[in-house]
Amino acid sequence: MAHYRAIESKRDQFRRYLEKSGVLATLTSVLVALYEENDKPNNALDFIKLHLGAAGLEPADTEALRMEVADLQQKCNLLMEENKELRNRLMQYEPSPEEGAGE
Numbered sequence: 001m002a003h004y005r006a007i008e009s010k011r012d013q014f015r016r017y018l019e020k021s022g023v024l025a026t027l028t029s030v031l032v033a034l035y036e037e038n039d040k041p042n043n044a045l046d047f048i049k050l051h052l053g054a055a056g057l058e059p060a061d062t063e064a065l066r067m068e069v070a071d072l073q074q075k076c077n078l079l080m081e082e083n084k085e086l087r088n089r090l091m092q093y094e095p096s097p098e099e100g101a102g103e
Helices: 002-021 023-036 044-052 059-093 097-102
Strands: none
Touching (some): 002 023, 023 044
């Protein structure tokens, strides 16, 4: 019987913690909003994520951002190669600091 009380006590503590932090109120409001939807969404989990603010971007936005990242990565690589080439060309015309110090 003592074991049952310990489990019940932990449950009560956890429930109070969720109430204090506002988790229960937020979840309840999201579930009520889902319940009151006239046209129930095909994916209830996406609805909940959207209303909790965890949905993130739409797939189209995500794909556009991925393409932009790939494009910027390619430009960065090209600029790094150009920088390397220009440094090599510069070294042909300017002596290194070690050579200039010996004169």
